[in-house]
Amino acid sequence: MQIASNVVMTGDKIFLVPVxxxxxxxxFVSAKTNDAVQKIKKTADNIHASNILKELEEDTNIGFASYIFFDPDRNIFSFASRLGAPTAAGFKNFLHNVFSLLKVGGLELRIDPIQESLEKSEASNLPVIGRTSITVNKDNELFKLIADYLIGNSVDRDLIEGIQVTLKPELKQNIRDSAKNAINKLKLEGLESIRMQAKRIAADEKKLKEYRVIEKGNITHEVKSFDTAIIFQEMNDSIHSPTVDRKYAEYEKETEFCDKELIALSHFYNVENWRNL
Structure with missing residues (x-):
């Protein structure tokens, strides 16, 4: 707790508490008031996440919490947060602060998001497609067609870098056929991105998810619950999804991992070594 009580980011006290x-x-808790900090500190050796969550639910002015699940077998974790809660970037900064307080500040945590992108053929075959945004630059023929129609020979036409077109469906309507035709007609040259709200499984009752074509995007998953057990299950399912498994395997092939034990950190696997600080 001596270490934890001294980690401050953007004026808030930050704590990492096992559920x-x-x-x-x-x-991953951001405590915004001294009262919240004292409630956490007064049970320094016996902190219960359920107690903290109860306090946060009763008074959102106290602070906010994100959730982190570490895969026990791989160098990967899933991170869930809501508006106002600490971010994944904040978690990285938090650990760097802890390293510094432990006098192992020469170590740096590297976090690479697992990302995915769809091929045009895969995207056009999704069963449910909603809002679809297409961005092209001057090298794509669609740019010329739209620019000729909308801006003609305007003197500042050369200053237009790109054009974005959005296919916007009526509320909760599936525009799969229109989106498919648009995607298939687009040439790759000058095509910067296609972002679409879609589903891989038509019967899936969850909201549409954003998919990206050409450019890569983070693998995300929406959790529609405040229940800790449900949040854990959703995060566990997500981190063990076929997409994550495949992308992580690809990442391992491209990245060198060292098996050497970091004694400077593994020393703290023993809780008694924290007490002696």
Whole structure:
């Protein structure tokens, strides 16, 4: 707690707290008031995530919490947050602050998001497609067609770098056929991105998810619950999804991992070594 109490980011006290009864699952808490900090500190050796969540639910002015689940077998974790809660970038900064307080500040945590993108053929075959945005630059023939129609020979035409077209469906309507035709007609030259709200499984009751073609985007998943057990299950399912498994395997092939033990950190696997600080 001596270390934890001294980690401050953007004026807030930050704590990483294990969730009761669930291995490798943590609350990443931003405490915005001294009262909240004292409530956490007064149970320094017996902090219960359920108690903290109860306090946060009763008074959102106290602070916010994100969730982190660490895969026990791979160098990967899933991160869930809501508006106002600490971010994944904040988690990286938090650990760097902890490293510094532990006098191992020469170490740096590297976090690379697992990303995906769809091929045009895969995107056009999604069963449910909603809002679709297409961005092209001057090298794409669609740019010339739209520019000729809308701006003609304007003196500042050369200053237009790109054009974005959005296919906007009526509320909750599937425009798969229109989106498919648009995607298939687009030539790759000068095509910067296609972002679409879609589903891989038509019967899936969850909201449409954003998919990207050409450019890569983070693999995301929406959790529609405040229940800790449900959040954990959703995060666990997500991190073990076929897409994540495939992308992680690709990442491992491209990235060199060292098996050498970092004694400077593994020393702290023993809780007694924290107490002696």
């Amino acid at each position: 009761d009864g669930i291995k490798n699952f943590y609350l």
